[in-house]
Amino acid sequence: MRGKKKAAVVGAGYVGLATAAVLSETCHVTLVDTDREKVRQINEGRCPIKDADLEEYFESHWNALRAICDGREVYAESDFVLIAVPTDLDPDRGSFRVSIVEAVISDICEAVRSAGRKTAPVIVIRSTVPVGFTSAMRHEISERYPDMKACFLVSPEFLREGTALRDMRNPSRIVLGTAKVEEVEEAEKKALEFVELLRGGMQDPGNVRVMILCEREAEAAKLFSNTYLAMRAAFFNELDTYAEALGLCSESLNRAVSADPRIGSFYNNPSFGYGGSCLPKDSRELLSEFQREGIPQSLIGAIVKSNMVRKDYVAGRILKMAGDRPVGIYRLTSKKASGNFRQSAVWDIMRMLREAGCAYIVYEPDFPEGGKTSFQLMRDFDRFQKACGVIAANRKGEELKDTELCVYTRDLYEEN
Numbered sequence: 001m002r003g004k005k006k007a008a009v010v011g012a013g014y015v016g017l018a019t020a021a022v023l024s025e026t027c028h029v030t031l032v033d034t035d036r037e038k039v040r041q042i043n044e045g046r047c048p049i050k051d052a053d054l055e056e057y058f059e060s061h062w063n064a065l066r067a068i069c070d071g072r073e074v075y076a077e078s079d080f081v082l083i084a085v086p087t088d089l090d091p092d093r094g095s096f097r098v099s100i101v102e103a104v105i106s107d108i109c110e111a112v113r114s115a116g117r118k119t120a121p122v123i124v125i126r127s128t129v130p131v132g133f134t135s136a137m138r139h140e141i142s143e144r145y146p147d148m149k150a151c152f153l154v155s156p157e158f159l160r161e162g163t164a165l166r167d168m169r170n171p172s173r174i175v176l177g178t179a180k181v182e183e184v185e186e187a188e189k190k191a192l193e194f195v196e197l198l199r200g201g202m203q204d205p206g207n208v209r210v211m212i213l214c215e216r217e218a219e220a221a222k223l224f225s226n227t228y229l230a231m232r233a234a235f236f237n238e239l240d241t242y243a244e245a246l247g248l249c250s251e252s253l254n255r256a257v258s259a260d261p262r263i264g265s266f267y268n269n270p271s272f273g274y275g276g277s278c279l280p281k282d283s284r285e286l287l288s289e290f291q292r293e294g295i296p297q298s299l300i301g302a303i304v305k306s307n308m309v310r311k312d313y314v315a316g317r318i319l320k321m322a323g324d325r326p327v328g329i330y331r332l333t334s335k336k337a338s339g340n341f342r343q344s345a346v347w348d349i350m351r352m353l354r355e356a357g358c359a360y361i362v363y364e365p366d367f368p369e370g371g372k373t374s375f376q377l378m379r380d381f382d383r384f385q386k387a388c389g390v391i392a393a394n395r396k397g398e399e400l401k402d403t404e405l406c407v408y409t410r411d412l413y414e415e416n
């Protein structure tokens with residue numbers, strides 16, 4: 001174990017946990033999270049999120065990860081600090097809140113200064129940040145701490161919730177953004193060192209594609225990737241809207257279009273709207289970037305708008321099907337394999353039903369015990385189906401196979 005690098009991973013969510021698990025093959029890893037319950041679970045060897053591979057990792061790597069609530073205990077001693085904290089969308093401004101990332105970077109530099117050190121650990125930003133954020137932080141830190149040497153890397157993550165660890169172990173690419181200023185060589189050296197540490201935890205390390213870009217390109221690559229995925233989801237949703245509205249078979253149309261190898265039979269399963277914690281916020285942020293910079297666009301705005309048009313349409317269909325019967329909302333998750341309710345399309349559908357005066361009941365067995373709700377929640381499926389007249393399901397599930405109620409869903413392929 002001697003000679004291993006020390007890494008702190010800040011934020012024990014999907015990105016942080018998967019990053020920590022991969023790095024634990026080559027480094028001593030400490031997870032830092034302000035959520036005491038998560039910290040406790042990790043230290044007891046339990047996975048705090050729903051992800052089959054991560055759960056299996058926790059079973060097979062008992063004690064490989066330790067977690068603490070205050071990173072200032074470990075920052076000064078770390079070789080790398082990876083930041084994977086939330087950057088949620090501020091709905092009023094239509095762009096990311098970066099205050100948590102900023103606060104973590106300040107804590108790192110303060111801890112280094114307090115320890116009387118001149119060199120900060122390499123700071124790797126894994127959170128999705130606005131374009132220009134990393135270089136702005138680098139400038140700010142060099143002004144606030146003129147005697148401190150700090151190297152920043154931005155390394156956006158492309159994993160999917162539900163398969164977080166599998167995706168991190170088998171990445172389509174590792175994208176790294178480095179400063180294109182006087183310290184470029186140093187930053188690239190650190191970037192390659194970081195890649196080697198990651199490779200040690202990958203399934204096929206020899207075949208991983210590494211792409212070193214400038215910071216702004218790396219930041220933009222993440223936003224454009226997710227906006228492309230949102231566009232594809234929106235396209236197949238509108239194809240489905242078209243088919244349903246005209247009484248055509250959506251699946252036949254979808255299959256005939258997807259059979260073209262240039263289009264492909266993947267990521268083409270319609271839903272109530274694209275959701276999850278990344279696609280809606282990242283496409284919205286990219287639109288704000290175009291607007292801020294005064295760059296002409298019409299597609300990016302259409303991708304954002306299309307999702308609301310789709311949800312409006314779906315809510316209309318549900319209302320028509322329900323008549324005066326209460327609607328049962330089957331699950332709040334946007335993906336089958338994930339336990340994440342954030343930004344799932346059903347939240348907007350529920351709001352639209354409420355605004356139309358329609359009663360609804362939610363079935364979500366994984367809703368946190370004691371969690372506050374503004375709606376009627378049921379965890380027992382039999383009670384749920386007795387209480388509602390029709391069911392709306394963004395994604396199908398086992399329980400729906402035997403129900404006698406009408407089920408409205410657009411889930412053609414029973415995939416995520």
Ligand code: NAD
Nearest residue numbers: 011012013014015033034035084085086087127128157161
């Ligand atoms: P998450 O919400 O699952 O986890 C974030 C964690 O950070 C939480 O456990 C929270 O308690 C913790 N946290 C909050 N404030 C903190 C603080 N001040 N100090 C320490 N910990 C703190 O988030 P996530 O889904 O892993 O996303 C993290 C970042 O990565 C975001 O910017 C997101 O856009 C990006 N990202 C997410 C995914 C994804 O599929 N979820 C994929 C790629 C990139």
